Amino acid sequence: MSEARIPLLSADNVNAEQREVLDKILNGPRGTLIGPLRAALHNPTLADRWQALGQVVRYETSLPTRLNELAILVVARHWNSELEWTIHAGEARQAGLDAGVIEAIRVCDLPDFTAEEEREVYEFSRELLETGRVSDAVFDPVRNRWDVLGVVELTAVVGYYSMVAMTLNAHDIPLPARIPPELNSAPASRTALPPATRAAAE
Numbered sequence: 573m574s575e576a577r578i579p580l581l582s583a584d585n586v587n588a589e590q591r592e593v594l595d596k597i598l599n600g601p602r603g604t605l606i607g608p609l610r611a612a613l614h615n616p617t618l619a620d621r622w623q624a625l626g627q628v629v630r631y632e633t634s635l636p637t638r639l640n641e642l643a644i645l646v647v648a649r650h651w652n653s654e655l656e657w658t659i660h661a662g663e664a665r666q667a668g669l670d671a672g673v674i675e676a677i678r679v680c681d682l683p684d685f686t687a688e689e690e691r692e693v694y695e696f697s698r699e700l701l702e703t704g705r706v707s708d709a710v711f712d713p714v715r716n717r718w719d720v721l722g723v724v725e726l727t728a729v730v731g732y733y734s735m736v737a738m739t740l741n742a743h744d745i746p747l748p749a750r751i752p753p754e755l756n757s758a759p760a761s762r763t764a765l766p767p768a769t770r771a772a773a774e
Contacts, residue, residue, distance in 0.1 A: 575744070575746070576610075576611075576743050576744050576745050576746060577742075577743050577744045578611060578614075578743050579614075580610040580611065580745065581594075581605075581610055581613040581614065582605060582610070583598075583605070586613065589616045590613050590616050590619070592616070593613060593616045593619045593620045593623065594613065596620065596623060597609060597619075597623050600623065600627055601627060601630075601631050602623075602626075602627075606655075606659065606748060607655055607656070607659070607736065607740060607745060608622070608735075608736045608739040608740055608745065609622060609623060609626075610745060611739055611743050611745060612739070625732060626732065626736075628728075629725070629728050629729050629732045629733075633722075633725040633726075633728075633729065634718065634721050634722055634725060635693075635718060635722055635725055635726060635729075636667075637663075637667040638664070638667040638668050638669045638690075639689060639690065639693045639726075640667075640729060641660055641663050641664035641667050641669055642664065642669055642673070642690055642693050642694060642697075643693055643694075643696075643697045643726060643729045643730055643733075644656070644660045644663075644664075644729065644733050645657065645660055645661065645664055645669075645674065645677050646677065646694055646697040646698055646701065646730075646765065647697065647701065647729075647730055647733040647734055647736075647737060648660060648733070648737060648755070649677050649678065649680065649755075649765060650698070650701045650702075650734075650737075650765065651734065651737035651738065651741060652741070652755070653736075653737035653740050653741055653755075654740075654747065654753050654754075654755045655740050655745060655746070655747050656733065656736055656737050656740055657678070657754060657755040658747055658751060658752075658753055658754045658755060659747075659751075661674055661678070661754050669690075670686070672684060673685065673690065677694075677765065678754070678755060680764065680765055680766065681766070682766045682767075682768060683768070685768065688713075689717060691768050692710075692713045692714050692717065693714065693726065694768050695710050695767065695768045696710050696711065696714050696723075696726060696730075697726070697729075697730050698765050698767065698768070699767070700727065700730050701730065701734070702764075702765075711723065714726060
């Protein structure tokens with residue numbers, strides 16, 4: 573297992589202020605301290621705000637968990653983030669996302685979507701990451717299906733998990749030793765995913 577570029581905090585090496593935030597994390601829906609919060613905890617205020625935002629975008633959106641996790645996988649593949657990918661590939665499987673879709677994203681092939689809502693979330697996330705914007709042709713189907721709330725939440729998911737991926741990548745934060753990597757990260761910091769046109773999905 574590679575070593576991180578910064579000291580990573582855990583229950584064994586935190587001060588009282590950090591411990592207060594750590595207890596919120598451990599007693600919340602995550603139940604464990606893995607990944608970027610181990611870095612953010614150096615600033616307890618940052619970590620506290622971070623864990624609260626992360627709880628909302630991961631567990632409390634109006635989007636089905638399967639679609640939330642699909643968007644996170646697009647982010648993880650875009651930024652080539654091993655830890656983010658491996659953790660959320662497991663979460664996506666548990667949420668019912670088809671294994672073929674997960675594998676296609678991993679190898680940067682166009683997934684064979686059987687659900688149009690999955691294609692829409694994939695393309696919204698991919699286009700936002702690639703261009704920093706979302707065209708009307710991609711934005712409107714997501715808004716029409718999930719209303720304003722859903723499209724705001726999806727954008728927040730993509731933005732939040734980009735911050736997560738950047739933190740993991742910048743500090744070389746490793747997976748826990750007990751979890752084998754699934755992405756097989758290449759040196760490149762980004763990997764291009766193919767666009768999903770409506771015709772290709774049909």
